[in-house]
Amino acid sequence: MIKVTIDNIEIEVAEGTTIMNAARQVGGKIVPPAMCYYTSLKGSGGKCRACLVKVAQGSAKDPRPMPKLVASCCTNAQDGMVVQNITSPDVVEARRGIVEMLLVNHPLDCPICDQAGECELQNFAFDHGLEKTRSDFHRREFDPIDIGPHIKLHMTRCILCYRCTMVADQLTEERVHGILWRGEKSEISTYIQKAVENDFSGNMIDVCPVGALTDRHFRFRNRVWYLNPMDAHRDCKKCSGKVVLWLRGEEVYRVTGRKDEVGEVKEFICNECRWDHFDVKDWKVEGPREMEKWSVITANKYSDEAVELPDELYSKLNNEKWNEFEGVT
Amino acid sequence: MSKKILLDKINIEGIKSFDVYRANGGYASVEKALKMAPNDVIEEVKKSGLRGRGGAGFPTGMKWSFLDKKSGRPKYLVCNADESEPGTFKDRYLMEFIPHLLIEGMIVSSFALEANLSFIYVRGEFRWIIKILEQAIAEAKRAGFLGKNILGTGYDLELVVQTGAGAYICGEETALLESLEGKRGLPRIKPPFPAVVGLYGMPTVVNNVESIAVVPWIVLNSGEEYAKVGTAKSAGTKLISACGNINKPGVYEIELGLPVEEFIFSEEYCGGIANGKRMKAVVAGGSSVPILPTELILKTAAGENRLMSYESLSDGGFATGTMLGSGGFIVYDEDQCIVRNTWNFARFYHHESCGQCSPCREGTGWMERILHSIENGHGKMSDIDLLWDVQRKIEGNTICPLGDAAAWPVASAIRHFREEFEWHVMEPKECMNRNYGLREKSIMSIA
Amino acid sequence: MLAVKSGKQVEFSPAAMDRAREIISRYPDGKQKSALLPLLHLVQDEFGNWLSVDSMDYIARLLHIQPIEVYEVATFYSMYNMQPVGRFLLEICHTGPCEIRGAEELISTLQNKLLIKVGETSADGMFTLKRVECLAACGYAPMLQCGMHYHEFLDSEEKIDRLLNDLRSKATQNN
Numbered sequence: 007m008i009k010v011t012i013d014n015i016e017i018e019v020a021e022g023t024t025i026m027n028a029a030r031q032v033g034g035k036i037v038p039p040a041m042c043y044y045t046s047l048k049g050s051g052g053k054c055r056a057c058l059v060k061v062a063q064g065s066a067k068d069p070r071p072m073p074k075l076v077a078s079c080c081t082n083a084q085d086g087m088v089v090q091n092i093t094s095p096d097v098v099e100a101r102r103g104i105v106e107m108l109l110v111n112h113p114l115d116c117p118i119c120d121q122a123g124e125c126e127l128q129n130f131a132f133d134h135g136l137e138k139t140r141s142d143f144h145r146r147e148f149d150p151i152d153i154g155p156h157i158k159l160h161m162t163r164c165i166l167c168y169r170c171t172m173v174a175d176q177l178t179e180e181r182v183h184g185i186l187w188r189g190e191k192s193e194i195s196t197y198i199q200k201a202v203e204n205d206f207s208g209n210m211i212d213v214c215p216v217g218a219l220t221d222r223h224f225r226f227r228n229r230v231w232y233l234n235p236m237d238a239h240r241d242c243k244k245c246s247g248k249v250v251l252w253l254r255g256e257e258v259y260r261v262t263g264r265k266d267e268v269g270e271v272k273e274f275i276c277n278e279c280r281w282d283h284f285d286v287k288d289w290k291v292e293g294p295r296e297m298e299k300w301s302v303i304t305a306n307k308y309s310d311e312a313v314e315l316p317d318e319l320y321s322k323l324n325n326e327k328w329n330e331f332e333g334v335t
Numbered sequence: 336m337s338k339k340i341l342l343d344k345i346n347i348e349g350i351k352s353f354d355v356y357r358a359n360g361g362y363a364s365v366e367k368a369l370k371m372a373p374n375d376v377i378e379e380v381k382k383s384g385l386r387g388r389g390g391a392g393f394p395t396g397m398k399w400s401f402l403d404k405k406s407g408r409p410k411y412l413v414c415n416a417d418e419s420e421p422g423t424f425k426d427r428y429l430m431e432f433i434p435h436l437l438i439e440g441m442i443v444s445s446f447a448l449e450a451n452l453s454f455i456y457v458r459g460e461f462r463w464i465i466k467i468l469e470q471a472i473a474e475a476k477r478a479g480f481l482g483k484n485i486l487g488t489g490y491d492l493e494l495v496v497q498t499g500a501g502a503y504i505c506g507e508e509t510a511l512l513e514s515l516e517g518k519r520g521l522p523r524i525k526p527p528f529p530a531v532v533g534l535y536g537m538p539t540v541v542n543n544v545e546s547i548a549v550v551p552w553i554v555l556n557s558g559e560e561y562a563k564v565g566t567a568k569s570a571g572t573k574l575i576s577a578c579g580n581i582n583k584p585g586v587y588e589i590e591l592g593l594p595v596e597e598f599i600f601s602e603e604y605c606g607g608i609a610n611g612k613r614m615k616a617v618v619a620g621g622s623s624v625p626i627l628p629t630e631l632i633l634k635t636a637a638g639e640n641r642l643m644s645y646e647s648l649s650d651g652g653f654a655t656g657t658m659l660g661s662g663g664f665i666v667y668d669e670d671q672c673i674v675r676n677t678w679n680f681a682r683f684y685h686h687e688s689c690g691q692c693s694p695c696r697e698g699t700g701w702m703e704r705i706l707h708s709i710e711n712g713h714g715k716m717s718d719i720d721l722l723w724d725v726q727r728k729i730e731g732n733t734i735c736p737l738g739d740a741a742a743w744p745v746a747s748a749i750r751h752f753r754e755e756f757e758w759h760v761m762e763p764k765e766c767m768n769r770n771y772g773l774r775e776k777s778i779m780s781i782a
Numbered sequence: 783m784l785a786v787k788s789g790k791q792v793e794f795s796p797a798a799m800d801r802a803r804e805i806i807s808r809y810p811d812g813k814q815k816s817a818l819l820p821l822l823h824l825v826q827d828e829f830g831n832w833l834s835v836d837s838m839d840y841i842a843r844l845l846h847i848q849p850i851e852v853y854e855v856a857t858f859y860s861m862y863n864m865q866p867v868g869r870f871l872l873e874i875c876h877t878g879p880c881e882i883r884g885a886e887e888l889i890s891t892l893q894n895k896l897l898i899k900v901g902e903t904s905a906d907g908m909f910t911l912k913r914v915e916c917l918a919a920c921g922y923a924p925m926l927q928c929g930m931h932y933h934e935f936l937d938s939e940e941k942i943d944r945l946l947n948d949l950r951s952k953a954t955q956n957n
């Protein structure tokens with residue numbers, strides 16, 4: 007075990023633990039935000055730079071500070087390391103910069119975005135008091151496309167965290183989903199619009215931190231904050247069968263994996279659980295899901311006034327009809 | 336004439352061919368090195384004080400000694416011949432006109448590092464150079480300097496020329512390794528460093544062409560002899576590729592420590608500013624390093640003569656100094672527009688960003704757009720401060736140094752030429768008339 | 783989106799296939815994906831200097847990798863043309879050092895002579911103009927690349943005319 011100090015809190019963690027995971031063991035405000043790191047996805051992290059922290063003391067052996075801010079998700083803690091997260095003005099400043107960068111090409115159309123209410127970018131921006139960027143140049147735009155019968159891709163909203171490509175690579179066979187082009191022009195694509203179809207592809211929706219990959223069955227049907235999330239399970243041969251049902255009354259609006267307190271799904275679910283069982287009777291409901299602090303709903307950050315579209319629009323829509331409302335986005 | 340180490344034989348008729356090269360003492364270092372212990376070759380390079388010629392200037396011998404030889408896994412040497420830093424065209428010169436020097440260096444270096452398969456990663460555009468190198472390799476192989484059991488010593492080495500395909504970022508060593516593995520050139524997160532986890536996950540050393548090409552001389556003449564050339568902190572000679580508004584653009588081998596003024600104005604090197612103009616600014620080590628105005632490139636802030644060496648060029652830090660970098664030396668005369676040039680470089684980094692991390696992917700595009708609007712006469716005074724702020728938010732916060740490389744030219748241009756930016760904002764018409772600002776024809780032609 | 787299918791059955795000629803095998807054999811066992819970049823160059827050399835979806839799928843089969851892995855790589859590197867190009871692709875460097883020695887003048891002259899803009903192909907299918915970043919020819923500016931060769935010091939109309947004429951006559955000789 008090694009000792010690390012993060013924002014003046016000393017903890018003991020196993021050797022080889024990253025600064026991020028050490029902070030997560032403590033929890034609360036000292037946990038750096040993560041827009042790309044995802045524990046269960048190998049090779050994730052390092053890209054968004056949201057989790058930058060200051061290392062004021064490298065280790066007990068070599069107490070020199072690190073010359074630059076480091077990505078806490080991919081830097082191992084050392085014995086005697088002293089880390090500053092929110093206690094460092096440099097870190098706070100750099101993170102504001104990261105939010106602003108992520109918004110340079112982001113539409114911020116939260117009122118009409120299906121992710122609103124459970125969006126990591128929205129939370130991240132909110133936490134840093136930034137609603138928009140100072141860039142007033144034209145943003146990159148893409149038409150939304152369907153990647154298969156279940157998933158919609160809104161490339162315009164993608165922050166290129168690469169998580170979905172890792173799901174495609176690590177959870178599914180014969181990856182067809184990937185990242186094309188380079189730099190600011192990079193885009194998520196299946197190139198010739200091949201359908202992404204296999205048992206675990208739905209998890210790409212759950213790992214996507216923003217509203218870039220959304221559930222075609224759920225789009226516009228409702229707002230997450232009007233729904234009651236319930237833990238439920240069923241016997242499933244392909245996966246653990248442990249899910250969250252998003253209910254209004256007895257009606258199942260959508261099925262997702264269970265996100266933990268840092269917003270990560272630990273047990274990925276199969277597409278059958280996600281899309282073939284919209285009847286509550288198929289499920290054994292365990293009880294209401296505790297909404298974690300990561301959600302803007304519980305933090306009361308998102309008010310109904312921000313919703314510009316009439317409620318009827320969401321409730322009136324059903325699975326078959328959503329296509330007609332394509333124009334909205 | 337000053338000391339020549341790399342280019343001393345460049346004018347010999349036919350030196351491109353194996354036979355002429357060999358007849359003039361070529362490959363002698365292989366004969367010598369293969370009788371030594373590999374680690375003794377590394378020691379010699381350490382003693383030479385050689386610093387990497389690719390840009391960062393990291394001591395080569397030290398890099399070699401970090402290579403994980405203990406684990407017994409295969410080791411690789413990869414030569415970085417991606418040469419894409421604007422202003423830099425020296426490696427190309429070496430490979431085109433004296434290719435066997437690089438091959439000889441690769442053999443000796445591979446032996447020192449105990450590698451049995453080594454790569455030369457050449458930027459894809461150098462198509463004729465790839466042919467030249469492949470031919471040189473074939474010749475060396477035929478003469479028994481490559482392949483199995485080299486010179487009967489039991490040492491085996493295969494040398495592969497790998498082609499890039501147009502991506503500046505693949506000059507960054509970990510992106511280069513990704514590319515060599517047949518992937519997108521996305522820089523890896525360090526640590527682990529290539530010396531431990533490199534090509535195919537194996538211990539790997541990546542070195543610039545020039546760094547490797549100098550190894551034969553060091554082996555033949557000893558590290559001590561090399562260290563005697565140049566200055567105490569900048570041993571040896573360096574290839575400088577000079578371009579811009581000078582009379583004699585080209586590749587020159589200089590002894591480190593040469594006064595900058597002599598390099599620019601003497602007939603032996605750049606031959607002064609073209610068309611009788613005055614000099615305005617210099618980018619001394621490739622587009623990534625800070626631009627300096629005439630007074631600061633010729634003399635340090637303390638009033639001493641600026642020399643062509645790592646320590647003298649960086650004297651004063653970024654406030655008043657710059658870097659030797661890759662040796663891409665770009666000279667600007669009084670007619671050149673700094674804002675325009677800064678925009679041009681910003682466009683370059685925007686185009687070349689791999690897009691992996693958000694500050695660089697988004698920030699490079701943002702900087703380009705702000706600069707474009709200032710250059711076009713649509714800028715506001717506040718844009719200059721915004722630009723400063725954006726570059727500051729990129730620098731130091733990215734995965735690889737391309738982010739820094741994009742930020743530094745912008746920062747230094749504002750630092751040293753702020754009035755010119757302000758002038759563009761206040762007098763856009765005047766700028767356009769003076770050929771500053773984007774000229775009509777180039778606006779039309781922007782694709 | 784680049785759903786451009788060539789519609790042709792793609793297959794290397796025997797000579798190209800030999801070369802492909804030789805390239806693939808250079809890498810350690812199991813690391814054949816390293817051949818991807820060189821093989822995509824070979825495809826461009828063999829099939830009209832661009833990469834169709836069919837040809838990329840062909841390479842994927844040859845290397846036993848997923849097509850998306852080929853698309854990802856092909857679109858990352860600027861030397862791979864994802865659309866058909868003319869007989870001669872003129873790639874003009876427009877980065878700083880070339881720019882201060884007249885790259886924009888070279889580009890506008892070419893545009894005027896060929897009556898096309900950058901990114902377009904001349905009506906006779908002979909020339910395509912493309913802007914590229916630094917080609918490491920900064921001291922020999924302005925310049926452009928065409929196939930195997932760098933054409934440097936293109937600082938007068940006369941030199942540009944000569945180059946275009948040379949290329950045109952090369953085309954007729956080879957036909």
Ligand SMILES: Cc1cc2nc3c(=O)[nH]c(=O)nc-3n(C[C@H](O)[C@H](O)[C@H](O)COP(=O)(O)O)c2cc1C
Binds near residue numbers: 395
């Ligand atoms: C964006 C970027 C581009 C680079 N391009 C090159 C290059 O073209 N050639 C080169 O030798 N080094 C280049 N480098 C430096 C390499 O990463 C590496 O430091 C170098 O090849 C090491 O060799 P050396 O120690 O012999 O200099 C580049 C670095 C960065 C960050």
Ligand code: SF4
Binds near residue numbers: 115125128217218
């Ligand atoms: S992805 Fe998030 S930040 Fe973006 S529009 Fe949707 S809810 Fe808003």
Ligand code: SF4
Binds near residue numbers: 164168169
């Ligand atoms: S689509 Fe979502 S998960 Fe995929 S890279 Fe974009 S933001 Fe990340």
Ligand code: SF4
Binds near residue numbers: 504521737
């Ligand atoms: S700094 Fe730029 S080039 Fe380097 S990894 Fe990040 S996005 Fe890629």
Ligand code: FES
Binds near residue numbers: 041054055058078
């Ligand atoms: S979470 Fe660490 S860089 Fe994205």
